[in-house]
Amino acid sequence: MNCKHVEKHIADYVAGQVDPVIAGLIERHLETCDSCREKFETEKSVTDFLRQADAPDPSASITTDVLQKLKDIDLESRDTALEYSVQKSGSRLKWLAVISVVLGLIAVGLLIIPFGSRLNQQSVGNQTGPGFTWLGDIPIDAPDPFSLESLGDAPAHPESPESQDSEDRVIHTLDFETVPDLNEAPDTPDRKEREP
Amino acid sequence: MNDSLKPSALSDEALMLRVRDGDHDAFGELLNRYERQLFVFFLRQFGDEEAARDYVMDTFLRVYRAASRYEPKAKFSTYIYQIARNLAINESRKLQFRRTESLDEIKEDGGVQIAGDALDPEAVLELRERQALVQEALRQLPEDQRTILILVEYQDLTYERVSQIMGCSIGTIKSRMHRARQKIREWMENSEL
Numbered sequence: 001m002n003c004k005h006v007e008k009h010i011a012d013y014v015a016g017q018v019d020p021v022i023a024g025l026i027e028r029h030l031e032t033c034d035s036c037r038e039k040f041e042t043e044k045s046v047t048d049f050l051r052q053a054d055a056p057d058p059s060a061s062i063t064t065d066v067l068q069k070l071k072d073i074d075l076e077s078r079d080t081a082l083e084y085s086v087q088k089s090g091s092r093l094k095w096l097a098v099i100s101v102v103l104g105l106i107a108v109g110l111l112i113i114p115f116g117s118r119l120n121q122q123s124v125g126n127q128t129g130p131g132f133t134w135l136g137d138i139p140i141d142a143p144d145p146f147s148l149e150s151l152g153d154a155p156a157h158p159e160s161p162e163s164q165d166s167e168d169r170v171i172h173t174l175d176f177e178t179v180p181d182l183n184e185a186p187d188t189p190d191r192k193e194r195e196p
Numbered sequence: 197m198n199d200s201l202k203p204s205a206l207s208d209e210a211l212m213l214r215v216r217d218g219d220h221d222a223f224g225e226l227l228n229r230y231e232r233q234l235f236v237f238f239l240r241q242f243g244d245e246e247a248a249r250d251y252v253m254d255t256f257l258r259v260y261r262a263a264s265r266y267e268p269k270a271k272f273s274t275y276i277y278q279i280a281r282n283l284a285i286n287e288s289r290k291l292q293f294r295r296t297e298s299l300d301e302i303k304e305d306g307g308v309q310i311a312g313d314a315l316d317p318e319a320v321l322e323l324r325e326r327q328a329l330v331q332e333a334l335r336q337l338p339e340d341q342r343t344i345l346i347l348v349e350y351q352d353l354t355y356e357r358v359s360q361i362m363g364c365s366i367g368t369i370k371s372r373m374h375r376a377r378q379k380i381r382e383w384m385e386n387s388e389l
Contacts, residue, residue: 011374015348017355046377049333049384050349053326055236058249062235063227065249066256067220073257 001025006036014043208272215263223263226272227256233351234280240346241284242291243331251287255280270360277351277361281343288339329389336383341376344369 001022006029012018013026030037203211203225214222234255238248258279266275334342340362347353347361355373359366 011377012355012370015373016352017348042381043377046380046384047349049389050330050345050380053323053330055239055327055350056245057232058235058252059245062231062249062252062256063224066227066253067224069253069257070220070223070260 001029003029003033003036006030006033007039010036010039011043014040014047209268212259212263212266212272212275213268215260216266223260226259230256230273230276234276236350237277237280237346238284240331240334240350241342242287243328243334247287251280251283255283258283271357273353274357274360277347277353281361284343285339329387333380333383336379337376341372341379344372345376345380348373 006026009018009022009026013023018026030040203214203219203222206214206222206225208226208229211222211226215226231252234252235248238251239245242248242251255276259276262279334345337345344358344362347358348355353361355366355369359369362369
């Protein structure tokens with residue numbers, strides 16, 4: 001090995017990065033070549049400087065700290081998981097409550113709507129014939145004070161005597177005006193009773 | 197077959213596979229094997245013992261978190277040094293503004309703290325000063341050259357392994373290593389060392 005080869009490998013040799021065979025050749029050359037020895041000493045001074053003081057050991061075991069931290073993380077993650085499940089079940093309960101309320105409202109709505117329409121039908125029916133009115137409990141067969149018939153303008157009814165005179169009509173009209181008396185339905189004279 | 201073996205008898209890669217399966221003892225064994233090496237790596241990078249401890253812990257926690265995705269494609273040492281190096285790069289960026297800190301300030305702070313204060317106080321002081329000088333010299337280097345120098349000089353890794361860690365060719369590692377040594381030599385001459 002000549003000086004050129006040694007110069008090429010000297011830094012790697014100092015860094016311990018050359019093949020043992022090449023290292024042996026370099027060492028043999030350095031024994032006889034002052035110039036290369038000088039270069040070797042220069043390179044070695046860098047390594048000596050870098051390695052002049054060994055790095056201290058960590059003041060306490062890092063392994064212990066890491067394992068402890070992992071345990072803490074495990075515990076934290078378990079706590080978080082538990083908290084999450086509680087939150088999740090809480091939100092589930094909330095949703096259940098909301099759904100129950102909504103379903104309840106729907107059920108109530110379903111009950112009310114048919115009843116309301118029945119009432120509506122009944123109230124519509126009152127406008128054309130006898131029945132319950134919002135004025136109170138009036139027997140179905142009670143005369144409807146709003147009917148034309150009761151006012152006497154109705155066309156001749158089989159049961160209504162055509163001989164009814166105008167005074168009767170006035171009486172009926174008066175009866176109409178005294179509507180509150182209709183509440184006393186039982187006392188109200190039946191149409192048949194009014195018939196002669 | 198490996199299940200019956202003690203963790204200390206297993207390779208790093210076999211241990212890591214056990215860690216992947218939730219074996220804490222295997223992880224403890226890996227910690228024992230790499231604790232000191234990683235501590236020195238970070239200590240030489242940043243020159244602060246407490247910070248080095250934190251970075252070692254951080255590196256191990258990253259390894260543990262990534263264990264479920266671990267595949268033994270390369271040597272475990274390459275894998276863990278890559279994680280450590282990435283951490284060092286990130287931290288270097290954060291600490292870049294502090295690189296102007298002078299040697300006097302390092303000395304005032306004590307620089308690298310020397311464990312084992314049972315030593316002679318004068319010897320401890322001298323050791324601290326030498327450590328501070330080394331740190332100051334390493335600070336002169338860019339991150340890639342410093343990392344290569346640390347891996348070769350303090351971790352005794354081969355150029356081949358360093359090239360795997362750094363993700364570049366052996367030729368690139370060699371030339372950067374030579375440049376790093378050149379800069380250190382120049383700094384030593386300028387500092388009259």
